[in-house]
Amino acid sequence: MMKVRFFLDGSPLELQTTAHRRLRDLLQAQGVISARNGCDGHGSCGACAVLVDGRLMNSCLLLALQVEGRDIRTVAHLSPSHPLHGGKGDARVPSNPEIQLSDLQSAFVDSGVVQCGYCTPAMLLAVKELLDRQEHPSQEQVKDALSGIFCRCTGYQQIFTAVQLALSRRAGANDLPAVAPSFRKDLRFVGKATPKVDAPHLARGGAAFVEDRVPPGTCHLKMLRSPHAHAYISSLDTSRAQALPGVHYVLTHRNCPDVYYTHAGQGFPEPSPYDRRMFSRKLRHVGDRVAAVVADTPEIASRALALIDVEYEVLEPVLDIDHAAAPGAPPVHGGAVEYVTGAPPDLDNDGADPRDGKVIYQFPIHGDPRRNIAARVDGGIGDIQKGFAQADVIIEREYRTSQVQCTPLEPHVVFTRMEEGRLVIHASTQVPWHVRRIVSRLLGVRENQVRVIKERTGGAFGSKQDIVLEEVAAWCTWVTGKPILFRFTREEEFIASRTRHPMEIRMKLGARKDGTLTAMEMDLRANTGPFGSHCLTVPMNACSKSLPLFLCDNVFFRVTTYYSNIPPTGAYQGYGAPKGSFAVQMAMAELAAELGMDHLELLEKNRVRQGSMLEILRCLGEGREGSPQLVHSCGLGPALKKGAHDIAWGQREQSPDPDIRIGKGLAIVQQGSGLPDLDSANAAITMFGDGTFMLLSGGTDLGTGLDTVTVKMAAECLSIPMEHVSLVAADTDVTPFDVGAYASSGTFFSGGAALNAARSMKRMILDVASEMLHEPVENLRLVFPSTVEGKSGSVSYLDIARFTQGGTGRGQLSATGSFTTTKASFPYGAHFCQVAVNVETGQVRVQRYYALQDCGTPINPELAQGQIYGGVLKTIGHSLQEEMLLDENGRCLNPDLLSYRVPMINDIPRDFRAELVYTDDPFGPYGGKSVSEISCNGAAPAIASAIHDAVGVWIRSWPFTPEKILKAMGKP
């Protein structure tokens, strides 16, 4: 041990440390939680950044001993009540809500740039460092200041707004820059930028995430993972690990529950097959579970892993669709196949290998695991052959998408503990109720014995819709009684979390000479990897969120999903749609070229519009019969018009650099707003003694702003300030049921449930006021703030609370609301971009990107824009630079943020716009439709068509690498 002295946020500190201890770990031990960990000390994410003598550095790259005598500042020092500013307050973790925000923090909150908030303290310090040296920084200087900080949520663009806002306020400007456009003059909060309810706390770096809930003395779980993509465990000896002092439990396929389940957090009965045990003898991907160790410290757990003796019988790995589909390919699941309902009459389990376990389908999805087929479906409308016969032009093309990772900055993490005989799970999840259901089934306990608390989530993007670690920690806590923390490493995030399914999509389109589509055929093959999580629904969504953009009488689709030994796939923002969209939109672009027609004109001719009836949805249900839907609102017309105008569609741009060619591209996109007839959400609202409210929502906010949506619903409906609504959300003990955050259901379903609860509360308030004012309800109206006005007088909510909660009252007002629907509200959008392609190097730079989105009424316009920027940048990343590389043995070669190439602030388009196109939708709460996932559907086809416009080659596979582009151009 050695001594180190430094100043922490202005206070001198003297601490003992070892030689190898990183500053980040030392600060964490001091309770400085705002220096986060996003890359396991590779130095590539900046989440751990602190100011060292005024310069931003990554505290994971500094040894504690290196900062001897230096001045270390964390986000805490920004707080105006911090001792450095002469005020009072906890020096290190200002979690007291009374603490005010500094001008920078306020600007971040107000401009909507605090999404999940995991990166926010680091971003704030970067801007602080910048403004300390540069009073009026340029956009390039802002980028440079933030160049080392990775944010997966925001797309970075609104940081410029935040900086502008802070500077304007500092200058005392009267005319502050607008953070976002406003909508719906008839409403007070809905459609207006208002601070995201959880943002101030996150901007202070307060305790919010799972890891912040972990008390000293908590045990650590670590996982021994398979080095082979396909193997059997032939022998396993854990005795040496078990004997290690400090080890409490070792879990393997021998002592885990003998229960099959799916990781997919979907409504029961799930369309995803139950094809895994917690641990199995058969290992199906590099990173598959071999053994878990629970120990007092992470170090002991790691040492114990090294003491586990395993021998493997290595099998031939299956890594791509062609191999999986080939006759005689090794079966990834060679065990018995069972059906809960609807077993096919020819089901034959002869020759099933018991070492492979089982695959149990809840209902038929036409899988044939012995042939590596996890799911299969086809369908269509009209007569596809007739449609092609009517065509003057037919094109057939194949498109491929790659395996990309969600990379939430906070990796998967769970903290499990026992409390009075019940299991409590602090989770970073999209699906708390599915976690509870799956865990209780695995443990063999009742659901009321398990509580799941969704903490603030440091990004999820679909990967946290699957239960990939919660059940293991839950089991270990249940068996040992120990509190346990299980946090994925960044590498585990790549190899054992969730990724996009690689797909191969063959498109065939037929059209008349005038461009009218006569037939559309989509044959999609997906690679689900080792397990069938979302194996039916993700590929189907690729069809159901891309084909209905066009009005065509003859449509046919076929989906086949294959098992393989690549790292697991699952849900990822967009849920298949980005891939379907890539294929369908590209095929339309290629068809336009074939017809000699303008791309935009072809889209205009065939696109969906308000009033269209989408017959195709009849056969695109999620593993069940779907229903045709009428399009009640569609903003495609104005989005296309404005986008085309703004980007000067049809006008050729020239670069002064002779090596650069500039091209423009476009795509139209759609998504859903939750799943009609499948999803459901609930909320409850209670009036407090002073006329303020507690809202309980099942909605699972992942940093997207859903909590702000639900609070807004209540405040708008009840004519009260938003601060008068406190919210508890997504705690299975406290709040009512919600399916969770997926399928773009948040605003529509969870927001709808909150609105319905508030409406019910409003009726109660009016009833009571009618009694108090002796006036019929028809004479009454709610008046802001918190008042009911009649003809004869008015009562405040305070009066109503006292009246109802007194000894003679009717009791505390408390209302519930739920939301289910048979109706669909589709968000639409048009994405335009301009790219510069270097014909010598093949490098592509996205110069301009305009995403014009119709989300009905944008409930939180600035947060809606943030969702769009984030979704677009992620998919620009997928299109150009991100890709999981596997070697011939199925090992991921780049399981880290740096070599995987996540987009950083210097990767954003020079001119990046997220525009909101208002439409009047009749179904969602105050007309809101979804906005986040849809934003992921445009970048790949828009960029690829722009590349074609620039250099005349079609790049039909992700990512569009310089190497591919040069090759397509016939360059050496």
Place this chain on the structure above:
Amino acid sequence: MTMGFHRPTSLAHATELKASLGAGAFFLAGGTELNSRASRLDPLHLIDISALELDFLEKERGSLVIGATTTIQELIEAPPVPTPLRQAALNITNRNIRNQATLGGQVANNKNWGALLPALLVMGARIRGLDERGNHLEMELRDYLDEHPPALLVSIVVPLPSAGRATAVDQFTRSANDIPMVTVAASMGRRLERVHRPLLAVGGVADRVLRLEQPEALLDGGVLPEPAAIRRMIRSAISPVSDQKGGAHFKRHITCVLLTNAIYTAFSAAKDPGTEEMG
């Protein structure tokens, strides 16, 4: 795992420590490489050189002497630093890294993609340091990179560009913060519209950053050839291998493109001192 941490306050003590602690001991500068969990280095002992006062920047007879622990960001901010070196430093896009990483660390790290190394090579940089016995050592950077002796780097000496000489740098990455696949630098003078004493360096095509002597010799004294001819010269002088960053063929192509462009840029920026005087 590191067991010992030492912070000597004199150069002599630093080299003594290194000599006594042996191969498991490393000089610690910024620590962006040594402390990174991604690093393959596994030091047993760290000799922190931050107290040696090596963060200086001085002019010395036509050269700039840059102390080894000058950070990359300080280099960017220091007025006397020649533009190409600043540009090369800015090619490390990540400011957090630039704030912490040092020039000495960049040189001693000797990675084949080191952002500053091609620029330093074509600017004719030398290193000064102390060998394991504490003896003064001064050598061409190029020899240092080739031999990579276990010396303590004290400073990097960068000759200030002589009149009319120009340098251009470039690198190829797939994304903003990507570790480059190829880095290049070209430096030359111009005499009577002819290339004068060109120096060329490339990274990413061999195990370390290379000077390309053959093309240098071919270009020297001649009129600037057509780009295709220059590319041919470069192509035959390198033999990259395929890896995760790109195929060998592609790397070769990119090196040819980038370096040819750099040669053209440097040549057009270079001025003939004779014509300068006359003008």
